[in-house]
Structure formats: C-alpha cells, structure tokens
Amino acid sequence: MRKEIVGDGITKVLLGKEEMTWFVASQKLQADVIRPDVQTTEISVAFTLQESDNGAYIPHLDQQPVFSFLPLRKYGLKFIIQGDFVLPSSREEVDGDSPWNQWLLSQFPDLFVSAERSFCALSCFRENPGKAVTAFMNFVPLVGEVHGFFSTLPRMIISKLRTSKCLLLEGDNSEWVPPCKVLRSWNEQAHTLLPDNLLREHLGLGFLDKNIVLSDSLASALGIEEYGPKILLQIISSLCHTVNGLKSMGLDWLSSWLNTLHTMLLHSFSLSSLNFGMESDLINTLKKIPFIPLSDGTYGSVDDGTIWLHSDASSTGFDNGHGLEAFPKLYAKLRIVSPALFGAAAAVDVSCYDSSLADNITRMLHRVGRPFNSSFISSLCDVRWIASSMDDELHYPKDLFYDCDAVRSILGASAPYAVPKVRSEKLLSDIGFKTQVNLDDILVVLQLWRRSETPFMASIAQMSKLYTFVRNEMATSKQKIAGELHSGPSIFVPYSGVSRHEDVVPGVFLSPQEVYWHDSTGSMDKMMEINPRFGSSVTHCPLTKTLCNIYPGLHDFFVYDCGVDEIPPLRSYLQILQQLSTIALPSQVAKMVFRVFLKWSEGLKSGLLTYEDIVYLKEHLLKLEWTVLPIVQDKWVSLHPSFGLVCWCDDEKLRKEFKNFENIDFLYFGELNDDEEEMFQVKISVLMQTLGIPALSKVVTREAIYYGPADCSLKASLVNWALPYAQRYIHNVHPNKYIQLKQSGAENLSHLQIVVVEKLFYRNVIKRSGIASEKRFECSCLLQGNLLYTTRESDSHSIFMEISRLLFDGTPELHLANFLHMITTMAESGSTEEQTEFFILNSQKVPRLPDEESVWSLSSVPSSTENDTFLMNFSSTVINEQNPSKSKRKPGISSNWPPVDWKTAPGFSFARASGLQAQAVVPQPSSCLQLRMKDGSEDTVAETDPMAKGNADWTIEDDPVATTTACLQDFETSEDPSHQACDLVASGMDLVVDSVDLVTPSDGPNLGSLKSSERDQLSFGTPNIQQTMLTGRLGEHVAFNYFAANFGKTIVKWVNEVNETGLPYDIVIGNEAKTMEYIEVKATKSARKDWFTISVREWQFAVEKGESYSIARVVLSGNNMARIRIFKNPVRLSQLGKLQLAVIMPKQEKEFSVVS
Structure with a gap:
C-alpha cells in the first residue's frame, strides 16, 4: 500500500491496481480550555472521491467509518471523521458521556463548512464552480441519517450552512450568498418575467446557479426558496405596495404574469383535497391585492368591490370602440377591467397549451373574481333537463359529472355523466357540472352502483384510486365513511383473475364480512393458477375473495378502517374447498385441502373453531352437494351415505387389504413428507374424529375363526387372577380411566367370557359396509366384543394385550400388558406372594388398592363343559371348515391359577423344581400381537407358525406345551x-x-x-x-x-x-x-x-x-x-x-x- 499526497487537499492511496482518492480538510484546535494537559489537537474530515476519465472528481457516497487514528464503526456519515476521541475499553465506538468528545463534536460543523471553499477551488472545478457545489452538497448529512453519538451532527452542520455563504448566484460574478438569498427550480421564462434587479429589489433573492442541483429534502432543510405561485404572489404584492410599482411594469408584463400564474395553478396542484386547499388559500390572498387594471387607469382588488369584465373585450381581445362611447355615464360609475390589458395580451405573440394568452388571462380573472351568471343560466341550473349515462331520467346539472380524466380516473365509465358531452367550456363552467370528485360524490355513486341491475365493470387501477381517495379522507370523516361502507356491499372484487390492473373487467361488490385480506393456505392463489379465467358464468361469485393481490397497497384501509378480516373465518374455508372442487381434480389441489384441514385443526385446538362452527361443518359435509373431500380415486365426495364409507388411512397394511373393495374410499391429501405426516397424526386426526370422519383402523374389526373346543378354566383363572393387579395399575397410572370404569360398573369385565379353542384365526371385516377381507391370519389370542378367544398355547402377554383393549376402548395398552406379564412371570418362576408384592411396590411403584375399592373379577370362571356348549351355540363367528368333533380336549388341565402344586400343572411341572425364570413357558411365535417396543415399532406378524417351516419335525406326546423349539435360519454375513x-x-x-x-x-x-x-x-x-x-x-x-x-x-x-x-x-x-x-x-x-x-x-x-x-x-x-x-x-x-x-x-x- 502506497500513500501519495497530490496537493490541494487531495490524497491518494494505491493498493495494487486499486486506487482510492480523498479530499482531506484539517483544523488545529486549542484544547487547553477543555483539557489543561493538552495544548492542541487536530480534527479532520475526508471526502471519498472517484476520478473520472476526464480528470473530474465524482463523490463516492457510501457510508464511512469514524476514525480515532484507527477505524471504529460506521454511524451513517458519508464522509470520514478523524479526531482524538476518548474510547471505552472495547474500542468499538466513541464514549458519548465524555465532555472532551462532545467538545470535539461541536468543532466539526465549522470544519465542514470551511472545507467547501477549498473543495470548490480544485482545478477540475475552476471552469464550473456550480458543479463543485453540487458535488460537495451531496456529502451533507440529513437529520435521521446519522445515529449514535453523532446523530446531532447533521442538524449542527445544516444550521451552520444556513448562516454561511455556501451557494453561488447565476451569472459571471460567482457571487457567494447564504441559502436564504437564492431561488431554485427556475427556468428561462422565469428569468425573463423576473429580471435580477426586480427579484433582488422586491424579494432580496437571486437565481441559484443553474449548475447547482440539490435534493428537495436538502433544499428544504437549508431554507431555499422555490420558484412557484408563492413567489409570483410575493412579487405582485410588493409591486402593488410600491408607489407606481405595478404601473411601471406595464400591462404587457402584467398579462405575462397572469398567464404564468394561471399555468402554474393549472399544473402545479393535483386534484387531492390538500393541494386544493393550498390553491384556495392562494386565491383568497390574491383577492386582497389591488393588481387588476381598471378602465379609469387605477388598480383595484376584488375585495374592494365588484369588478366587471367586459365580454367584448375579453372575447375579442380589444375594445370595439362603441361601449364606452355608448354608455359614458354608466361606465363612469362601474369598475371595469381595462380593455387595454387584453390589447397588450394580443400584442404578445404567446400561445399556451392551445389557448391564447387572452383566454388564460380571462380564466385567471374568473378564478380570482366572483362569477356572475345570467338569469337564463340560473334557470337552467334549477331545472331537471340533463340526461344521465346511468339511467333514463332527467337530472339537475349539479348532480351530473362532466366526462373528463379527473373524474373518469376515479369513478370510471360507470359514473352519472351528462349526456351528450358538453363542448363549450364556458357553458360547462356556468351550468355547474361536476369536474372534480369529492367524498360525498363517491358515497352517492357507491349507492348507485349497489342498486344498479346491470353488471358492473371497472378496472382495478380505477377502483384503487377511488379507495385511496376515501382513505385520504378518513382523517376528517372516519365515522361517516365507516357507516357508509358497512351499510352494504362496497368492496369491488373481479369475477376472475386480472392480468393488468388497467383492464376493465366484470365484478361484484361485497361487504367487508364477505372478503378477507390474505389466505395463508394458498388455496386462492392455487385457484388463480389453475384457472385464472374461471368466473361468474359458472359460480356467479368471484373466484377469489382475498384482497392482498387486488389492492396490495391498501392493507390498513381495508383491515383497520373497513373491518375486513386478516384471514378467512374458519368456516368459510368450506366454501373455498367447494370452489376448488369445481375447477380442479383432487390430485391437483390435495395439498391445499391438507392445509385447510390443518388450519381447522389448529383452530380446534386454540378454540377459534367454535362448537357452532363444528356443527356447521358436520352438517354441510353430510350433504350430497358438498363434495369437498378428495379421495384416492381422484374424485370429490362428501360424507353423504350415497358415497359409501369415507375414511382416512392410519394403517397401510389395512389399506392395501381393502383398497380394491367397493363402497369404501380413502381420503387423499397428496404425498406428505415426514413433518406433514406427523402433523396429520398429531393434529388432523383429532379434527377427523370431531367431524365424524373415521380412521380405517377404527372401522375395521377382527372376526374370529376357530376350530375345536378346549378347556378354558386355566386361561379364565389366569385372567381372573390378573384382574386385581390390572385394577391396581389403572388406579395408580390412569386415574381418570379408572373413574370412568368405576362409574360404568366395569360393565365390560362383568360380561367378559373366555373361550379356548384348538386353532384360532381372524379376518378383518368392516361391519357398517358389509365388507369382509378374504385373507385370514393365524393368532393365539383375540378379543371380539366381550369374547376373549385364545388357544391353549397362547402366552400371557398376548392375553393381557387383549385384556387391555377391553379396558381402554379397543386400544392396546402396552405398559399394562408388560406389568401383568412381569408379575405372571414371577409367579410362574416360583416367586412367593411376598416377593411379588415387594417387586410391585418398590420396583413398579404401584401401591395397593384402597380398602373401600371392590376388587375386580370375572363374573364366573366357566368349566370345560360350559365352554363346549358355548362354542356349539355361538356359531356366528365359526367357520366350519373341518369337523370340530375330531378335536379332542387333552386331559390333565388344572382348573385354577396359579396352581397350588406346580408339579401337577401341565406346562409348569418343572418350573419350581428347576428354578426356571421368566421364559419357562415360551410362547410360540404366532400371528397374535407380540410385545411392542416403546418407540412404537412392531414385531412382524406371521400367518403361520415358523416352527412348521424348520427342518426338524418334533412330535410331543405328553406335554407339548412345555417344549420349546427355536428355529434360526443362517444368513450371509458379507457386511463391510x-x-x-x-x-x-x-x-x-x-x-x-x-x-x-x-x-x-x-x-x-x-x-x-x-x-x-x-x-x-x-x-x-x-x-x-x-x-x-x-x-x-x-x-x-x-x-x-x-x-x-x-x-x-x-x-x-x-x-x-x-x-x-x-x-x-x-x-x-x-x-x-x-x-x-x-x-x-x-x-x-x-x-x-x-x-x-x-x-x-x-x-x-x-x-x-x-x-x-x-x-x-x-x-x-x-x-x-x-x-x-x-x-x-x-x-x-x-x-x-x-x-x-x-x-x-x-x-x-x-x-x-x-x-x-
């Protein structure tokens, strides 16, 4: 890096091929006043410049850091400040509480202002110092741009500039003057109308150098005067209050002044009520100034009395010579505008916007004066004789609009325009047609639009201007506007999508309650994407009722002033789904439906979806015509019985099993990712249950298929023995469920019957639809209603899982089954009652039941004979594929559990003698429900016993239950x-x-x-x-x-x-x-x-x-x-x-x- 001081304050730094240039100004300060230990200190400012190809310097206006010999941080300044600032230990910023720092800050405005003359003296600016001033003024910080410790610096610099001679006047003298002495935004016409001596004499101003260009915000901050109607008014006022001032200027100058003022008023002010008020104030001031030349050679003002404008003089531009001579006494008493004014105007060869100078003077005088209408014109204004473009009736002229851009841009083509269009501007002015729109006009037109029987058409651009006009009037007429907007439909919504806001499209007016600002589900945008031209021809209602895309800049007006909802009411999403279903297939918008259901789910959880909303949704979903539910077959259905069973899939295996059956359909929400799948299971599933849309697993029941009776006393005794422990567990872990069971009198348990069979299978059926699966699955235990089917070989854990279904409304409770299985295993392995109780109390933390609680038990433990009789009589779940008489019950079954003497209990005869632990009786892997892991994963459900697939073929005669066969198949181990x-x-x-x-x-x-x-x-x-x-x-x-x-x-x-x-x-x-x-x-x-x-x-x-x-x-x-x-x-x-x-x-x- 190489530093080079060029001279004239210019410093260059070369870093490789890069070159940086600064203009640096410094000042030494006497510091002993603030710090006696410091005699002098130096402050500097550096302005970053870019050197152009022709050698000129261009300001580089990026934010620059503050330096205290090393760079600190940026404060928003566009130039570098260097000073010996006091810094905190972090060296991140200037210490704002230091008096030294505050004193240094107060010295920078003087340095900044003094640097301007040196900057303008650079060689590249010598031929054009105005450009130098423009470049320097770009560095001036404005209030609000700088923050932190230096936030007050812009105000200090601007205050210093306002009192210093920092600007140049137009001319060759290069005269420096303060900002308050210059006039900007002038043109050559202004220079001709207001010569330098006239401007300086009467207003003390001079024209700003034409090469100096300042931003409006900086010019306003510096107090620079702007050339416009205000300056013209000040000039004429000063001339009128100077002896022979105005008279010395001549009528030709006055005619030019009137023409210029008229042109400025015509083009400087827009149609808004604010600027209209400013113009009105200016006209009222002008009425008090005696600038109008009279026929007697004097000058008068409108406030001094009536002034007449001779029609011949104003229309022809000169006096025909007969008026004054014909009525000398009359004209002597009347104050009449001097005809010489129009003669002077005719002599000046100026044409303004296709109008003559005389015409503009006449219009300006009419604006200042008080119009006088003849009795004939007054009569025309008081009679209904003008036709309207909106109806077949006649109207007063004052009630109709003149068809002009000022009106059409706000009211469009559907306003009450006068027909035919008036061509005479004088008649237009005299007869009283409306040429501007005010708030009352808009409110009246809105009522006309509501009552109109013809289709309404407008452009979004036009309606946006109308609502913007109303919004601007809210500050003064909020109550009036709000009442009118809520009295009926007032918000225009097009029937279909609009590609360009300037296009005139058909639409309808809706009330604030019928529209909303934004749809977070994206359903409306999706409808516009699928079919942007879909409209009233099909639905007779708008395709979208969201306003964010129609009127993007009017959020606060519609939401806060008109009371439009930010998002749609939850129940209105049903109508949105109905619109979706009419224009798209479920496969196209399934994700949109998912988001709507998610919105409902969140509303259900938060309470925003009320009970009335739920009833509303359920009633409509049951109707035949409300086909808003997407199904896998890419069709729309409702919950009406004619569509069969409509459910949502919570079990993929069951879905594959029933997917080809008729009279059952599965809801389809598109391909869901993991997060969406989790949201569905956690949130939407609750909504489904509330709306009465069942899960597949809830409508599928297992139907038992069994062969051959067996003795049920042992299994019944096991269940009867385990029920008190189950009661203790539920009382401790699930108190609410226990109270529910207690209030029902444990009705399920009282009707529970244990049925033991030789072979047990089941098939899945949907009873409400009369559908039965052709597949059947072998199992060892099955709960069907209040019947517990089990085989002799079924393990205790499977039995307890089925018992938990009975106690928990069909849902298996894994922890309860595990608890019962563990204490059963302890009993099987020979643990005493004291050891088991110690385990339950200390390891499982399950206390005893209170003494007042009655212990659960089966109503009766059936004998083997009762079991056979039951199976013979209860044939609804039996499929007799073989002769049941061939299956014989095997002898030696104990009738109670746990047996008093384990040696005589089949299946447990070796347990106590051998000290066998938990797996003394090993359940054979079968298709019944096995132990499930805590994370929800399941063991594989097999249709057949894997022992039958092994190579060994064992036959057990005496006690096959105690025999354990494990079959492990070898597999390749080629892992890396x-x-x-x-x-x-x-x-x-x-x-x-x-x-x-x-x-x-x-x-x-x-x-x-x-x-x-x-x-x-x-x-x-x-x-x-x-x-x-x-x-x-x-x-x-x-x-x-x-x-x-x-x-x-x-x-x-x-x-x-x-x-x-x-x-x-x-x-x-x-x-x-x-x-x-x-x-x-x-x-x-x-x-x-x-x-x-x-x-x-x-x-x-x-x-x-x-x-x-x-x-x-x-x-x-x-x-x-x-x-x-x-x-x-x-x-x-x-x-x-x-x-x-x-x-x-x-x-x-x-x-x-x-x-x-």
Missing part, C-alpha cells in the same frame, strides 16, 4: 467390517469401571449381606428371584452411567429407570429411530461365570436389529468395581462361532418322551 467403525457402541470391548456407586433400595436387603447363589457352571434357573432382580438392576445402573459418561445423558436412555418395562432391551442410545443402538444388560457378581440366559423375545429382537443390538455383560465386584464387556450383534457373533447358544434340559427328563 469398516462400516462398524461408525456405530456408537464398539464390539468386543473389555471395560473396567472404577468407583461405581452400587445403589440399593432403601427398604430392600443389603447388597453386602447377600450371598450369591448363582453357580459358576452352566445351570437351569436360579433359586433366588429377588437377588437376581437386584443384581440385574444394579448392572443396568452401572451400564447406564458408563454409556451416559461416554455419549452424554441427552442421548442415553435407561428404559427401566422408573419401572420395569419388560422390553427386550434396557438402554437406548441415540435420538433418531434410524440410528438408535439398543443395549441389553446381563449382570452377574461372579467373575468366573462365562454364560448368561437370554429370552426368546430378546433373541428375536437381536435378529431384527442386527448391528443396532448389543449385549453389555456387567460383572460386579465386591469392592465397588465393575467390568463391562460389549457383544455387538450377538446373532452375527454366534454365527461366526464367537458366541454359542445352549439349550438346557430340565432335570425331570422322565416327563418327556421323543418319538422318532
């Missing part, structure tokens, strides 16, 4: 080993965790006093369920702390932290379903134990999750030490031989016999 490096949990890691706090329940046994009964050798079961549960929970606690320390508690979740869930995993790592890692913890206190038990459900889950499933082996030591070993993808490890599965036979081998 490098992929495993990205997983959260690494495989095969030996980890030692030090100083682990082993937490025990406060009311449970002490860990130190517990003696492990786990044998190091491979064995069947464990004799102490309580100790095993404590060891397992401590192991989960240690594993959770380890993973939380490594990955953070925000993504590590211990699913059993509060209650035992029964899930096939204990810890989840990750927040997204696709990347979650599932950890099953296996804990022991024996360091030599190299095996652990794993349930069938855990192994099935390991097969399903693969690399996302790991087993954490936790070995607890007595010295508060723990060792964790991670086995990632145990299924793969077992296939590779790294882990091995073992099947342990119970010791009572005599109960089993194998038939080869």
Whole structure:
C-alpha cells in the first residue's frame, strides 16, 4: 500500500491496481480550555472521491467509518471523521458521556463548512464552480441519517450552512450568498418575467446557479426558496405596495404574469383535497391585492368591490370602440377591467397549451373574481333537463359529472355523466357540472352502483384510486365513511383473475364480512393458477375473495378502517374447498385441502373453531352437494351415505387389504413428507374424529375363526387372577380411566367370557359396509366384543394385550400388558406372594388398592363343559371348515391359577423344581400381537407358525406345551467390517469401571449381606428371584452411567429407570429411530461365570436389529468395581462361532418322551 499526497487537499492511496482518492480538510484546535494537559489537537474530515476519465472528481457516497487514528464503526456519515476521541475499553465506538468528545463534536460543523471553499477551488472545478457545489452538497448529512453519538451532527452542520455563504448566484460574478438569498427550480421564462434587479429589489433573492442541483429534502432543510405561485404572489404584492410599482411594469408584463400564474395553478396542484386547499388559500390572498387594471387607469382588488369584465373585450381581445362611447355615464360609475390589458395580451405573440394568452388571462380573472351568471343560466341550473349515462331520467346539472380524466380516473365509465358531452367550456363552467370528485360524490355513486341491475365493470387501477381517495379522507370523516361502507356491499372484487390492473373487467361488490385480506393456505392463489379465467358464468361469485393481490397497497384501509378480516373465518374455508372442487381434480389441489384441514385443526385446538362452527361443518359435509373431500380415486365426495364409507388411512397394511373393495374410499391429501405426516397424526386426526370422519383402523374389526373346543378354566383363572393387579395399575397410572370404569360398573369385565379353542384365526371385516377381507391370519389370542378367544398355547402377554383393549376402548395398552406379564412371570418362576408384592411396590411403584375399592373379577370362571356348549351355540363367528368333533380336549388341565402344586400343572411341572425364570413357558411365535417396543415399532406378524417351516419335525406326546423349539435360519454375513467403525457402541470391548456407586433400595436387603447363589457352571434357573432382580438392576445402573459418561445423558436412555418395562432391551442410545443402538444388560457378581440366559423375545429382537443390538455383560465386584464387556450383534457373533447358544434340559427328563 502506497500513500501519495497530490496537493490541494487531495490524497491518494494505491493498493495494487486499486486506487482510492480523498479530499482531506484539517483544523488545529486549542484544547487547553477543555483539557489543561493538552495544548492542541487536530480534527479532520475526508471526502471519498472517484476520478473520472476526464480528470473530474465524482463523490463516492457510501457510508464511512469514524476514525480515532484507527477505524471504529460506521454511524451513517458519508464522509470520514478523524479526531482524538476518548474510547471505552472495547474500542468499538466513541464514549458519548465524555465532555472532551462532545467538545470535539461541536468543532466539526465549522470544519465542514470551511472545507467547501477549498473543495470548490480544485482545478477540475475552476471552469464550473456550480458543479463543485453540487458535488460537495451531496456529502451533507440529513437529520435521521446519522445515529449514535453523532446523530446531532447533521442538524449542527445544516444550521451552520444556513448562516454561511455556501451557494453561488447565476451569472459571471460567482457571487457567494447564504441559502436564504437564492431561488431554485427556475427556468428561462422565469428569468425573463423576473429580471435580477426586480427579484433582488422586491424579494432580496437571486437565481441559484443553474449548475447547482440539490435534493428537495436538502433544499428544504437549508431554507431555499422555490420558484412557484408563492413567489409570483410575493412579487405582485410588493409591486402593488410600491408607489407606481405595478404601473411601471406595464400591462404587457402584467398579462405575462397572469398567464404564468394561471399555468402554474393549472399544473402545479393535483386534484387531492390538500393541494386544493393550498390553491384556495392562494386565491383568497390574491383577492386582497389591488393588481387588476381598471378602465379609469387605477388598480383595484376584488375585495374592494365588484369588478366587471367586459365580454367584448375579453372575447375579442380589444375594445370595439362603441361601449364606452355608448354608455359614458354608466361606465363612469362601474369598475371595469381595462380593455387595454387584453390589447397588450394580443400584442404578445404567446400561445399556451392551445389557448391564447387572452383566454388564460380571462380564466385567471374568473378564478380570482366572483362569477356572475345570467338569469337564463340560473334557470337552467334549477331545472331537471340533463340526461344521465346511468339511467333514463332527467337530472339537475349539479348532480351530473362532466366526462373528463379527473373524474373518469376515479369513478370510471360507470359514473352519472351528462349526456351528450358538453363542448363549450364556458357553458360547462356556468351550468355547474361536476369536474372534480369529492367524498360525498363517491358515497352517492357507491349507492348507485349497489342498486344498479346491470353488471358492473371497472378496472382495478380505477377502483384503487377511488379507495385511496376515501382513505385520504378518513382523517376528517372516519365515522361517516365507516357507516357508509358497512351499510352494504362496497368492496369491488373481479369475477376472475386480472392480468393488468388497467383492464376493465366484470365484478361484484361485497361487504367487508364477505372478503378477507390474505389466505395463508394458498388455496386462492392455487385457484388463480389453475384457472385464472374461471368466473361468474359458472359460480356467479368471484373466484377469489382475498384482497392482498387486488389492492396490495391498501392493507390498513381495508383491515383497520373497513373491518375486513386478516384471514378467512374458519368456516368459510368450506366454501373455498367447494370452489376448488369445481375447477380442479383432487390430485391437483390435495395439498391445499391438507392445509385447510390443518388450519381447522389448529383452530380446534386454540378454540377459534367454535362448537357452532363444528356443527356447521358436520352438517354441510353430510350433504350430497358438498363434495369437498378428495379421495384416492381422484374424485370429490362428501360424507353423504350415497358415497359409501369415507375414511382416512392410519394403517397401510389395512389399506392395501381393502383398497380394491367397493363402497369404501380413502381420503387423499397428496404425498406428505415426514413433518406433514406427523402433523396429520398429531393434529388432523383429532379434527377427523370431531367431524365424524373415521380412521380405517377404527372401522375395521377382527372376526374370529376357530376350530375345536378346549378347556378354558386355566386361561379364565389366569385372567381372573390378573384382574386385581390390572385394577391396581389403572388406579395408580390412569386415574381418570379408572373413574370412568368405576362409574360404568366395569360393565365390560362383568360380561367378559373366555373361550379356548384348538386353532384360532381372524379376518378383518368392516361391519357398517358389509365388507369382509378374504385373507385370514393365524393368532393365539383375540378379543371380539366381550369374547376373549385364545388357544391353549397362547402366552400371557398376548392375553393381557387383549385384556387391555377391553379396558381402554379397543386400544392396546402396552405398559399394562408388560406389568401383568412381569408379575405372571414371577409367579410362574416360583416367586412367593411376598416377593411379588415387594417387586410391585418398590420396583413398579404401584401401591395397593384402597380398602373401600371392590376388587375386580370375572363374573364366573366357566368349566370345560360350559365352554363346549358355548362354542356349539355361538356359531356366528365359526367357520366350519373341518369337523370340530375330531378335536379332542387333552386331559390333565388344572382348573385354577396359579396352581397350588406346580408339579401337577401341565406346562409348569418343572418350573419350581428347576428354578426356571421368566421364559419357562415360551410362547410360540404366532400371528397374535407380540410385545411392542416403546418407540412404537412392531414385531412382524406371521400367518403361520415358523416352527412348521424348520427342518426338524418334533412330535410331543405328553406335554407339548412345555417344549420349546427355536428355529434360526443362517444368513450371509458379507457386511463391510469398516462400516462398524461408525456405530456408537464398539464390539468386543473389555471395560473396567472404577468407583461405581452400587445403589440399593432403601427398604430392600443389603447388597453386602447377600450371598450369591448363582453357580459358576452352566445351570437351569436360579433359586433366588429377588437377588437376581437386584443384581440385574444394579448392572443396568452401572451400564447406564458408563454409556451416559461416554455419549452424554441427552442421548442415553435407561428404559427401566422408573419401572420395569419388560422390553427386550434396557438402554437406548441415540435420538433418531434410524440410528438408535439398543443395549441389553446381563449382570452377574461372579467373575468366573462365562454364560448368561437370554429370552426368546430378546433373541428375536437381536435378529431384527442386527448391528443396532448389543449385549453389555456387567460383572460386579465386591469392592465397588465393575467390568463391562460389549457383544455387538450377538446373532452375527454366534454365527461366526464367537458366541454359542445352549439349550438346557430340565432335570425331570422322565416327563418327556421323543418319538422318532
């Protein structure tokens, strides 16, 4: 970077090929007045310039920073300020509280103003100093442009400029004068009309150098006079108050002055009421000035008395010589405009806008004077004799408009114009036609438009001007306007889309309650996009009632002044959907319908969608003609019974099953992304239920198909035994549901019947439509109404899931089923009632029922004979595809549960003797509902038993229920080993965790006093369920702390932290379903134990999750030490031989016999 001082204040900085130029002005200040320790200081201003090809400098007006030897920040200034400012420690800005800084700030206006003369003296501006002034004045900051500490600087600089000679007068003398002494915006005609000496003598002004161009805002701030009617008025007033002043100028100058003033008034003021008021004030002032030349050689004003304008003189431009001679005494008494004025005008060769100078003088005098109409003209004004363009009646002239641009631009072609059009401007003026529009005219015309029987047509541009005019009048007539606008339809809306606002289109007037400003769903825009020309020929109503695209600049007027709704009322979206359905196919606008339903859903939640709105929507959706619901077949339907069953799909498998059936249709909202799908499930599903549009899963019921009766006493006893525990759980976890069940007297339970069969299937049916699926699915347990069908092989968890459906209105309650399954497993494994109660109270935190609550139970536990009789009599759900008499009930079934002596209970005969735990009776994988994970994922539903697909063919004679067959199919393991490096949990890691706090329940046994009964050798079961549960929970606690320390508690979740869930995993790592890692913890206190038990459900889950499933082996030591070993993808490890599965036979081998 290279700095070069050129001279004359110009400094250049070269940075590579870039070149920056500044004009710098500096000033040394005596600083000892403010700071005795500082003698002098220097301040500077620098103006950034760009050098053009011809060597001239052009101002560069970007914002510049303030410097205190180093750049600080920008304050909005267009030039650089440099000063020795006091800065805070941050050095980000100037300290505004420092007196030193405030003193420095007050010195900059003088430096700025003094820099102008040096700037204008630059060599490139010597030939044209006016351009130099223009360039310099571009740097002047205006009030409001600068902020922070320097916000007062613009006002200080402008105040200094107003009192300094900073501007140049026109001419060769280059005279510098203050802003108050110049006149800007002049032209050559003004220079001719107002010579320099005249302007200086009477107004003390001079013409601003024509090369100086200033912005209107800067000129106004500096107090510069503007050439216009005000200046002309001041000149004539000064001349009239000077002896022989006006007379010395001559009548030719006066005629030119009148012509110029008339032209200015004609073109300087628009038709708005504000400018019209300014013109009226100017005319009233002019009436007081004696500038009108009279026939007797004097000058008079209108306020001094009546002045007559001789018609011959004004029309011909000269006196014919007969008037004054014919009536000398009459003219001597009348004040008449001197005919010489028009003679002088005729001598001046000037033509103004196709009008002669004399005509303009006449018009100007008429504007200043008081018009005098003849009796004939007065008679014409008081009679209805003019035809109107809007009807066939005659009207007063004052009630009709003259067809001109001033009127047509606001009222368009549908205003009451006088017919035929008047050509004589004098007659137009005398007869009283309206040539300007006021507020009362608009309100009257609006009423005419409302009553008109002919179709109304207008352009958006014209109506926008009309409403803008009304808006401008709101400040003075708000109540009057608001009352008129609300008295009837007053807002014009075109029938169809408008490509250009200037096009005249048909439309209709609507009331503020019928339109709205904006549609957030985009439905209206979509309609315009699909069919912009769709209009009244079909619907007899506008295609869109949103005003934001029709009148974009009038939001505040329509919303705040007229009371138009910002968005459509919620119930009006039904009409919007009806319009959509008439012009588009569902596939084109399905997303729009989705957004409307989402809008309704949000209104339902917030309360904006009232009960009356809901009733309104339901009534209309049930009507045949309101086909506003899109379906998959790309048709529009309603909820009328003639369209069959209309529902929304919440189960993709059921949809595929019923999609080809007639008399059932599925709503279609387009292809939804994940966020939209979530909004549908969370928000719109509630609206669907409120409107009576059912979900598919709610109308589909399962119809049981069964073969062969079996003894139901054991299953009934199981349900009867579990019901009190279910009652405790619901009383504690779902109190509202418990109260509801209690008020109904637990009617569902009182009518519940248990039916046990040999084989059980179901098929899906929709009873209300008479539709039945041809597919059937094998299951082990099924609730149909108050009948619980189950097979002898069904596991307790499946039964409890079906029981939960009964208690929760058909919806399965996973946590209740898990809770009942866990305590059932404890009972099966030999836990005493005290141990089970300890687990329920301390681990599950479920207290006992209050004493006043009656315990739930089945009304009766049926015997096997009653079960057979019921199945024979209840044939509505039986499909007799085989002879039921061939299925025989097998002997040895116990009649109560849990059995007193487990050794005699089929299926449990080895449980207590062997110490078998939770999976002593392993449910065979079947098509019934299996345990569901907490995140909502489901086990695969199979139609057949997978055991039948295996290679081994086992036949069990005596007690097949106790036999477990696991069939694992080999699969290829060709995954890329490098992929495993990205997983959260690494495989095969030996980890030692030090100083682990082993937490025990406060009311449970002490860990130190517990003696492990786990044998190091491979064995069947464990004799102490309580100790095993404590060891397992401590192991989960240690594993959770380890993973939380490594990955953070925000993504590590211990699913059993509060209650035992029964899930096939204990810890989840990750927040997204696709990347979650599932950890099953296996804990022991024996360091030599190299095996652990794993349930069938855990192994099935390991097969399903693969690399996302790991087993954490936790070995607890007595010295508060723990060792964790991670086995990632145990299924793969077992296939590779790294882990091995073992099947342990119970010791009572005599109960089993194998038939080869």
